[in-house]
Amino acid sequence: MPLSLQVPFSEKDEVKQLGAWWSAEQKTWVIPDHVSNITRFKKWIPYQQGIIIRRPYRLLLTARRCWKCDKVTPMVALAGFNYYSFEYLDENDPESTQEWIKGEEPTVFAFATEMDEHLNDYLKEHFPHFRLTHSKTLEEKTWANNCQLCGRLQGEWHNHEDFDGAFCPDPYEGSPFEFKLHEMALEMDFHILADFGSLDFNEIELQNGGSY
Ligand SMILES: [Zn+2]
Numbered sequence: 118m119p120l121s122l123q124v125p126f127s128e129k130d131e132v133k134q135l136g137a138w139w140s141a142e143q144k145t146w147v148i149p150d151h152v153s154n155i156t157r158f159k160k161w162i163p164y165q166q167g168i169i170i171r172r173p174y175r176l177l178l179t180a181r182r183c184w185k186c187d188k189v190t191p192m193v194a195l196a197g198f199n200y201y202s203f204e205y206l207d208e209n210d211p212e213s214t215q216e217w218i219k220g221e222e223p224t225v226f227a228f229a230t231e232m233d234e235h236l237n238d239y240l241k242e243h244f245p246h247f248r249l250t251h252s253k254t255l256e257e258k259t260w261a262n263n264c265q266l267c268g269r270l271q272g273e274w275h276n277h278e279d280f281d282g283a284f285c286p287d288p289y290e291g292s293p294f295e296f297k298l299h300e301m302a303l304e305m306d307f308h309i310l311a312d313f314g315s316l317d318f319n320e321i322e323l324q325n326g327g328s329y
Pocket of ligand 1: 183184185186187188190264265266267268269
């Protein structure tokens with residue numbers, strides 16, 4: 118649903134005039150779903166880096182064969198269809214202003230190192246094999262897929278960046294496993310720190326006709 122804002126009491130009229138709504142339920146000012154440009158709310162958006170994902174809240178699901186036990190295990194990636202990333206207006210000039218720039222193409226994200234708690238709670242409940250995991254290769258903790266059967270980490274670099282990885286299938290052969298979008302029942306927009314994955318939605322076939 119909406120994106121929550123941090124608004125000092127003295128600025129409530131200003132934010133309201135720009136189109137924010139007061140959510141009595143969440144006890145916060147929010148940018149309603151129908152607002153398609155969030156840039157004007159920049160000073161009240163409580164983040165200055167990373168990615169904000171707005172409705173629809175989706176995961177891309179597929180599978181792979183575990184490198185350790187050779188069983189087929191489910192794979193999860195965070196997907197963005199309506200998202201903003203905080204970027205320099207002039208990418209060659211690090212002195213230029215940063216703004217929330219709307220993503221033009223649907224994408225998946227990889228190597229998430231931070232995410233909002235309500236998203237993490239949802240993942241814990243529904244996809245416990247996709248969790249914050251220490252990677253020796255990356256030398257940090259990122260949300261990653263672990264084998265549902267033997268528990269081994271299924272390296273996210275391979276999944277997202279390698280030729281033939283679960284989320285970057287061979288462009289000629291395709292993937293031996295299906296791709297499916299999963300709608301997460303979340304109430305609020307969420308924020309993540311993550312990289313863009315290399316998957317191109319135009320190159321995969323989605324189950325159920327593939328409309329997205
Ligand atoms: Zn396994």
